[in-house]
Amino acid sequence: xxxxxxxxxxxxxxxxxxxxxxxxxxxxxxxxxxxxxxxxxxxxxxxxxxxxxxxxxxxxxxxxxxxxxxxxxxxxxxxxxxxxxxxxxxxxxxxxxxxxxxxxxxxxxxx
Amino acid sequence: xxxxxxxxxxxxxxxxxxxxxxxxxxxxxxxxxxxxxxxxxxxxxxxxxxxxxxxxxxxxxxxxxxxxxxxxxxxxxxxxxxxxxxxxxxxxxxxxxxxxxxxxxxxxxxxxxx
Numbered sequence: 001x002x003x004x005x006x007x008x009x010x011x012x013x014x015x016x017x018x019x020x021x022x023x024x025x026x027x028x029x030x031x032x033x034x035x036x037x038x039x040x041x042x043x044x045x046x047x048x049x050x051x052x053x054x055x056x057x058x059x060x061x062x063x064x065x066x067x068x069x070x071x072x073x074x075x076x077x078x079x080x081x082x083x084x085x086x087x088x089x090x091x092x093x094x095x096x097x098x099x100x101x102x103x104x105x106x107x108x109x110x111x
Numbered sequence: 112x113x114x115x116x117x118x119x120x121x122x123x124x125x126x127x128x129x130x131x132x133x134x135x136x137x138x139x140x141x142x143x144x145x146x147x148x149x150x151x152x153x154x155x156x157x158x159x160x161x162x163x164x165x166x167x168x169x170x171x172x173x174x175x176x177x178x179x180x181x182x183x184x185x186x187x188x189x190x191x192x193x194x195x196x197x198x199x200x201x202x203x204x205x206x207x208x209x210x211x212x213x214x215x216x217x218x219x220x221x222x223x224x225x
Binding site: 006031033035042043045048049050055056058088090092094098099100101102103104105107 | 141142144146151152153154155156159199203205210211212213215216217218
């Protein structure tokens, strides 16, 4: 069974641009969660989607948004990028047991 | 609250046992997890324990859960240099406002010396 796939693995953007990250969950998993990891703040929860509905949201500004498609694939978007958005963005999927499995992450650098 | 605390560093010699400790505050935890992160990589699920269990063993890994003290530990037997990584403790809490969310500690950097 394939694991959680995140694309792209690396991104370099400049301030003010917008970016879209993609996450394909493990087959059969309907929940997708997103986290931001930085050296200063650690792992912070962004949002969680289940069956195309956002069920939970962390404390991030509205520039951070996401969606989930009918095949459970999810995307997150960050608009008007700031230097502080540079981070590793991790996606996790879970099935009926709610055990979260993570992808390799997307490393975003904002210049 | 949902605070998860763990010590930041641990150094052991190859072949010794490592014990990484974690405390949490919410008594409504459903599962407690240990994840491993190597440099430049994502989080690898090492093991997890359901909140109504006291212990779980999986090859070199032993997880102990003390619900009364809200204390979780991960013991790695016969630690190898390949075990050097950051280990994260996390909990999930089944309430409407916490669905699909894990609460993480800051991670423990394990260094294994040959």
